[in-house]
Structures are given as structure tokens and as C-alpha cells.
Amino acid sequence: MLRSKLKVLALVPVLALAVAAAGCGKSDTPSGGTTPGAADAPQLLNAGKLTTCTGLPYEPFQFEKDGKVIGFDVELVDLVAKKLNVTQEIVDTPFDGIQSGVDLNSGKCDLAAAGMTITETRKQNFDFSDPYFDATQALVSKKGSGVTDLASLKGKKLAVQNGTTGDEYAKKNAPDVELVTFEDLGLLLNAVETGAVDAGINDNGVLYDWAKKKTDYEVVKEFDTGEQYGIGVKKGNDKLLKVINDTLKEAKSSGEYDKIYEKWFGKKPSK
Structure with a gap:
């Protein structure tokens, strides 16, 4: 949206x-x-x-x-x-x-x-x-979902954020996965939490931060993309x-x- x-x-x-002004008023x-x-x-x-x-x-x-x-x-x-x-x-x-x-x-x-x-x-x-800042791509899913990497998502739904490096990585490395695109991270994570998708991909920093608060979810995989902000x-x-x-x-x-x-x-x- x-x-x-x-x-x-x-x-x-x-x-x-x-800043002190001296002299004329302009x-x-x-x-x-x-x-x-x-x-x-x-x-x-x-x-x-x-x-x-x-x-x-x-x-x-x-x-x-x-x-x-x-x-x-x-x-x-x-x-x-x-x-x-x-x-x-x-x-x-x-x-x-x-x-x-x-x-x-x-x-x-x-x-x-x-x-x-x-x-x-x-x-x-x-x-x-x-x-x-150093970053890399990561995969987040519900605990016990059976999702461990991109291969385990074959035939399932993966949430990506439009225009991001995670979106690009998924397009190149998850050909058998249905990608569902969201405009921002909040919508992406909401889809993961509600079960509208089976997992989400984004930068590791934001996913670890979210999983700390949402204890039923975990970062199941990191991909060595070697990114810098x-x-x-x-x-x-x-x-x-x-x-x-x-x-x-x-x-x-x-x-x-x-x-x-x-x-x-x-x-x-x-x-």
C-alpha cells in the first residue's frame, strides 16, 4: 500500500x-x-x-x-x-x-x-x-514453523520490503518461493505475525530487534551479504x-x- x-x-x-549579530540589522x-x-x-x-x-x-x-x-x-x-x-x-x-x-x-x-x-x-x-553500520540479510519466522532457510520455503510465502536489498536477494535466490511485497517493515512484520506469510526477509539488525520483543518468533538464518549502510x-x-x-x-x-x-x-x- x-x-x-x-x-x-x-x-x-x-x-x-x-549567533551574535553585530552592526546593521540585516x-x-x-x-x-x-x-x-x-x-x-x-x-x-x-x-x-x-x-x-x-x-x-x-x-x-x-x-x-x-x-x-x-x-x-x-x-x-x-x-x-x-x-x-x-x-x-x-x-x-x-x-x-x-x-x-x-x-x-x-x-x-x-x-x-x-x-x-x-x-x-x-x-x-x-x-x-x-x-x-555493517549489516546482512536475515530470515525471520515463527518458532517451530519448520522454516530454516530459503530452500525450506519452497511453495510457501515470503514477505519482502519493496526496493530493499532483501527484496533483491530473495528474487535472485528464492525462485520457487512466492514473494509478497510490502511497502514498509511494519507491514512486513505484521504479515509474519498474523500468518499471512510463512517468513520475512530483511536486514538482520531490525529482525533481531523485533524478535526480542516477539518471543514466539526467531531469526532462523543469516545470509552473508556483507552490506554497509x-x-x-x-x-x-x-x-x-x-x-x-x-x-x-x-x-x-x-x-x-x-x-x-x-x-x-x-x-x-x-x-
Whole structure:
């Protein structure tokens, strides 16, 4: 199912640094701009805001709780927003529009952070930041279902999320399985839970997080796809890309990245 309207969701505000203005009363900040006087600062779509495209829900990377969007990716992008002296604003949009580059190229958002794997195809559509998270594909099913791998699903139904690397992997490696496509992770997992499908495939991080809460279900198989997540920006937006990469590097070097990682995954990242 396609969402007919975009949902713009407010985040916990990032603390902005006060900038003292001297001299005449006119502001030097252009419409859609960012920090005054910074010639190398990226131009943003909306003054004072860093607009992020993402596809909700994708817990624990980004999801809504008590009317706010929170998660691992959200906190990383908050660091970028803080560096730019702005606040982050999230636009919830179907993932296919993100991974195809349509949302970035049409000016819907400044960047895309959606637990998104860096692929050669996507790199043709937009530019990626340095990798910030390692992932692989996994299979989730009800305990005792007899599902152990893709071969055990022959003649059965497998839920996939449209436009994802899991969707692509299943199409290549599960020719005798009926693929049922869903627009977002929430709908996919609901189909697994209600028995509308026999299993679901997606990134291991989100499936393990879900199975921790849904104890009748388990991740039965991981596939060594060797994926890495990156943050996307429109091609040629080198100034914003540099800020993102600098922020990720500084967060890793200061220990802030490890702190955020442990908060959302319950362990420190493997080195």
C-alpha cells in the first residue's frame, strides 16, 4: 500500500548555538541557508532545518514513539544538524522513492538516512557518505514453523520490503518461493505475525530487534551479504557530504558513536 500523503514529524530539538549579530540589522543568512558567514556551509532546503527522508518504521534505526521520531540513525543525523547549527526534521516517505534517488533529486529532503545499504546501483542515483553500520540479510519466522532457510520455503510465502536489498536477494535466490511485497517493515512484520506469510526477509539488525520483543518468533538464518549502510545526498552536494563524513569521523573518534550504538543495540560495535 502506498501512502498518499507525506508525514512530517517533529524531533526532539537539537540545541542550537546562539549567533551574535553585530552592526546593521540585516541578516546575512540566505533563504534556505545555514550558518551565517560560513562560505563553505551547505545550502539547506529550509532555513534552520536539516530535512531527512526516511521510511518508518525501521526500529531501532528510526521509528515513532510517543509522537516523536527516535532511533540510531536519528541520533547520528542529530549530530550533523548540531554541527550545522540547525534542527533535524524528518519526512516519512516510501523507501522506494528514497533508494531510487527520486526524493533527493526532487528536493524533498537534504539527505536520506533510512538504514540504507550502499550499492553500486544506488551510487548511480545519489552520493553516499562513508559507511557507518555493517549489516546482512536475515530470515525471520515463527518458532517451530519448520522454516530454516530459503530452500525450506519452497511453495510457501515470503514477505519482502519493496526496493530493499532483501527484496533483491530473495528474487535472485528464492525462485520457487512466492514473494509478497510490502511497502514498509511494519507491514512486513505484521504479515509474519498474523500468518499471512510463512517468513520475512530483511536486514538482520531490525529482525533481531523485533524478535526480542516477539518471543514466539526467531531469526532462523543469516545470509552473508556483507552490506554497509550510508547516508545519501543529492549528487554533487559535496559540502553537505563533507559535513556528514566529518561528523561520523568525529563521533567515532570521540566515543560518541559507540555510546549511541550501545544505547540502541545493547552492545558496543565490533571493531
